Amino acid sequence: MDVGLNSDQLALRDGVRDVLRTECPPAVARQAITDPERWRSVWKTVVDLGWTELALPSADTDGSFGRMELTVVLEECGAAIAPIPLLSSVGLAAGVLRAAGAGVDDVLGDIAGGTVAALAVHPPAHRLPGVPMTLEGGRVQGRAVTVPGLPRAELIVTLAASADGPVAAVVRVGDGVIVHDAECTDPAQPVADVEIDAEPIALAPVDLESALATPLVAAAADLVGVAGATLARSVEYAKSRQQFGKPIGAFQGIKHALADNYVALERARGLTYAAAARLDDAATPHAAGWNAAALAKAAAAEAAVGCARAAVQVHGALAQTWEHDIHLYLRHAWQGASTLGDSRALYHVVGRRFAGSAA
């Protein structure tokens, strides 16, 4: 299986990177922490450029927009810590819908056109994502916690248990939807709890593992981007900061910590690209796709948190200050790491499955 990027995907990556460099330097994430409307101008640019069209299984007639392209774009947005709901809407919410039946196609089209949706799949008191709602008598009811991007969303995608099995359901933020805003680790990417008792605007049956696989890979891509950008900041600083008459990056204590960060980054990137490629391959069984996606998410969270923690250590006291950017990356990494399952919980599930499988 080919798990590298082809030249079209590399060109896409470079194009996205160029746009973000000018439109969305880290200062924008900083502004978004205090200005709840700051994301809108960046989002308009992103929608105008057509990045939200990645929500659709294939935007081109030749079907060239797969999860690999989505991965490439989300990785760059993560690297830019862009305070936009591209991951939460296109990666997570649309990620579930694309695994569901035709009943939600119109909603996918809306998300592709820039309507912001959020994915509510964290049941209270659970480490792993699941089915937080029920569908009975034509109403979606239940509670979900820490819904990524909910304060910016018009639509909520969720998973509900029904008499006929699990469904993906879409409700509109408004009547019957109570949003509990919260202070969160990364205010540039706000989350909120939600209580729902509403009629869905769209419904379709889903396979749970297949539904959550694309969101897991999307979250992984974002965190790989954060890991890479954070490591780059550490390397840059370690080359310039002088102590004992030489750059601190000349000391093996720093050098080896950053080399280990690089291993964690490439490990996660390898798993993420491989998982995206697997999900794009229709022959992949649902369980194998979920396993690959879960391992990618677990590894990417470890890489992002590991790189961010090392960056704090390398930057020393500077990293403790509001003025320095490192806390922006750390916040993004920590928040992402706890979304859709923490690494230990995800590893545990995959490990348990392997242990229980036939040799």
Next chain:
Amino acid sequence: MTDLVAEFAGWLTDFLPNDYYERYSEYRWDLGLRRDHQRAAFEAGWLQPTWSREHGGRSLGLADAMQIRLESAMRSAPKLPNVAGVGVAAPGIREFGTAEQIDRLLVPLLRGDEWWALGMSEPEAGSDFAGLRTRAVRDGDMFRLKGRKIWTTHAHLSRWCTLYARTDPDAPKHRGISCFILDLESAGVTIEPIRMASISDETFCEVVLDDVELPADNLLGPCNGGWQVAMSSLNHERQMIWIMNWVEIQRGLNSVRESEATDDYAAGELFAELGSLLADAEALRATGYRALTNELAGRPSPEADILKLLGSQTLQRVWELAAAAAGPRSIDDADLLFERQDALAATIYGGTSEIQRNIIAERLLGLPKG
């Protein structure tokens, strides 16, 4: 599975004894079987798949060759009895050797008729390979060699050795080294095997060179060009090492799965680490392919540099987990003891993990040398 991989798998199945997998723990030490396997692989063109037919290959592309290697690893094909010969010496001879050297040496090496040792480490030159002290002094058409090599695997069973010696003591240390092809039967060569701590059959030796005369024709590569020969050869080795690590990791994972323990700690406590190791194994494979994709497209492939470090660390963790899963049964399991000891070697041979981290930090991340 491609037709090619299927053809290889069929060939291997036909070659292996019927009870190979049931009695793997015995067959893995069976030198006769391993020798036969190497010769058969050479003749069938599976030994060095990218090379020509006369040199044990089928002129395959890199991607096909990697698939063959992985398939061979997944099927636990018998280990090459003298892996340093096929994996390190042979690529060096092929790349740097004269027509005469290739003609004389390569086929007996690849068929396994003549074993090779790597004369690199010295008592005072381990990770600091370029600091080696063995001297080679020109004397007309000859060189005279004096010095001491150590940790020289299989020297006592080998006919030849790629021997690195200092030919220009006044040049900067990387530029005064040459690589020689040393006939270990030469006068003045004394070889002492060193007893290993484990049951490993990859026995170390000490090789003492007391005024050994060597024809100048035995230089491999240019005089004072030994550093390039070493780096290129080790690069080939690193590409093979991660696949070797990967297969041992798979075996270790299976060993965890087959744990007999039934108490509360039998399973649940191991799962998270097991999942993390499954991620490592898959990351090795995916990264190996990604590096290859970049290489084939003529792009840089920096991610290849993580493979040795990640593979060797994972190998150690997986066997420690296997020991935990075995509980007290790990104490009287000789195979497991060997796996754990052997895994500890993986972060040392072929460039220690510390050197790998220096390489990543300095060459890839661009951090200054210490």
